[in-house]
């Protein structure tokens with residue numbers, strides 16, 4: 001219920017953001033496959049209206065507007081899903097290219113698979129990586145801006161290397177191979193930034209939910225009695241929140257450790273808050289979205305046992321945490337074991353890892369040496385797919401079929417069919433790694449058993465958006481003394497200054513008068529449904545929401561929270577990039593939903609079985625939504641192709657803590 005008109009919000013301002021083909025303006029129907037071109041050539045257009053690339057090749061990181069899973073990159077995969085793709089197309093044109101390995105999906109897993117393949121089968125291996133999107137890296141996505149001659153780099157997806165000290169051997173070794181020395185992030189990440197500027201956190205209550213707009217800024221360590229003092233919520237809820245967050249009690253008195261854990265394993269976090277804590281509904285409403293960032297859905301669906309590791313309200317329980325319960329999902333295990341700070345972040349997030357991989361695979365595409373040069377060396381997109389190179393990356397090329405030349409167990413080759421610039425083409429390879437998401441695979445092959453197909457389909461992706469907003473300066477944050485604002489009940493869940501990371505010649509905008517990238521996030525979920533269903537519903541909502549509607553929410557929330565600090569959305573916003581991840585986090589198994597977890601047969605183990613010359617990578621194979629799993633699964637897939645076991649990466653491979 002914005003009090004601001006579209007004009008005041010600046011909806012008419014000519015900033016760099018208008019994708020002329022947005023979520024509503026073109027549905028898959030409008031890009032029907034009559035002209036197969038949608039998956040290829042129009043990807044550039046749908047990416048956005050603006051880029052400051054030089055030369056013949058577009059420069060995807062600088063595209064703004066709707067990015068991530070764009071309509072253009074989705075139209076071919078979606079027509080496969082809808083069963084319409086093969087209606088009017090004939091046989092693919094054989095390009096005559098022969099590879100040792102074709103990788104489907106150029107995300108971190110696919111790129112890592114190419115590197116592991118070189119190590120396993122020799123540096124001379126000829127490798128082709130095909131991706132549906134117009135940029136490489138998958139979720140590990142770089143967004144780039146320019147303001148007053150200054151380059152600004154943001155992350156559009158996969159954010160940080162989380163807890164690298166807990167990584168299994170393949171991921172650790174790959175980072176070394178890529179010259180990524182994690183200890184150097186202690187220097188790159190300016191841990192003093194907030195303290196130096198006196199920045200705390202902000203919390204915003206919206207009129208639509210709470211009766212009036214209310215903003216509060218607070219410093220770390222402030223108690224919730226103080227933070228919520230003037231908040232428009234029931235007094236009982238304030239008391240409850242203070243207890244839950246600052247003074248948690250034993251809300252399961254008289255129960256043994258086993259009884260407590262059994263009960264937590266059987267209920268959700270919301271149930272725990274309502275039934276065991278007896279929290280006021282306003283308190284539950286306030287905490288509902290606290291898991292969204294890590295899980296992709298809220299307290300209504302996160303298991304209470306998983307919540308007990310990281311969310312408020314459990315410290316007073318009589319739990320023995322010497323050993324974490326095996327039933328906790330992998331994310332909980334990671335948090336349990338990790339003592340690492342959250343600082344392992346390139347300016348482009350894990351887009352820096354993707355670039356490091358590309359530098360190893362195709363050195364001429366990213367000149368320079370050492371991790372410090374990764375942010376500022378200019379990537380030459382025109383070099384990614386060059387004839388004569390041992391490794392080639394072909395973008396805007398969705399794969400539509402993967403088929404052995406004969407019986408998979410005896411065939412010598414695999415044919416991989418894909419669409420490029422409106423044409424159906426085919427290449428052949430000795431081996432294939434499918435590093436696309438699991439749910440895609442049943443549409444690419446009819447060579448697998450019904451059981452494997454069902455297991456692949458069980459993977460669920462959660463829907464998320466990471467949005468970057470380029471602003472003229474960050475004085476409003478400085479005036480309000482906050483580095484970010486949390487909106488627990490609004491469209492965007494959080495908005496804040498980008499990570500304070502400087503590397504090599506790249507310098508974070510340290511002064512309040514400097515242009516800045518703000519980062520906004522949202523988990524697109526449907527509370528009330530089981531988590532996998534929430535991912536599905538979120539996906540549909542995401543693909544049906546127009547960029548314009550998202551932009552209005554961005555402007556409205558920033559105006560309402562930061563207006564008192566002098567923020568004017570019409571004046572201050574210079575560019576917007578919405579990274580739409582309809583197929584975002586891999587869904588992790590957990591209780592109370594997945595009753596086979598952790599001791600039953602895991603669908604991911606069935607799903608990732610090699611058949612013939614084809615192996616399966618991607619985080620869905622773990623399933624665990626982290627960089628190290630993307631890498632470990634690539635390692636495992638390549639070992640599968642080599643007929644070698646990969647027991648030594650037990651946690652990475654099985655998604656279970658050591």
Ligand SMILES: Cc1cc2nc3c(=O)[nH]c(=O)nc-3n(C[C@H](O)[C@H](O)[C@H](O)COP(=O)(O)OP(=O)(O)OC[C@H]3O[C@@H](n4cnc5c(N)ncnc54)[C@H](O)[C@@H]3O)c2cc1C
Pocket residue numbers: 077104105106107108109110130131132133137138139140156157158159160161162350397398399400435436437440464465466581583584585586617618619620625626627628630
């Ligand atoms: C918003 C967001 C934030 C995240 N933050 C973190 C974080 O901070 N730390 C962390 O460790 N992890 C994070 N993750 C998890 C992230 O998924 C992994 O880190 C990793 O990037 C996944 O890599 P991947 O290669 O397995 O999958 P993806 O990145 O999804 O790559 C799969 C690729 O396959 C391509 N593809 C799909 N179908 C086809 C087809 N038919 N033909 C050709 N190509 C196809 C896709 O276009 C895509 O590029 C985040 C994820 C999201 C969405």
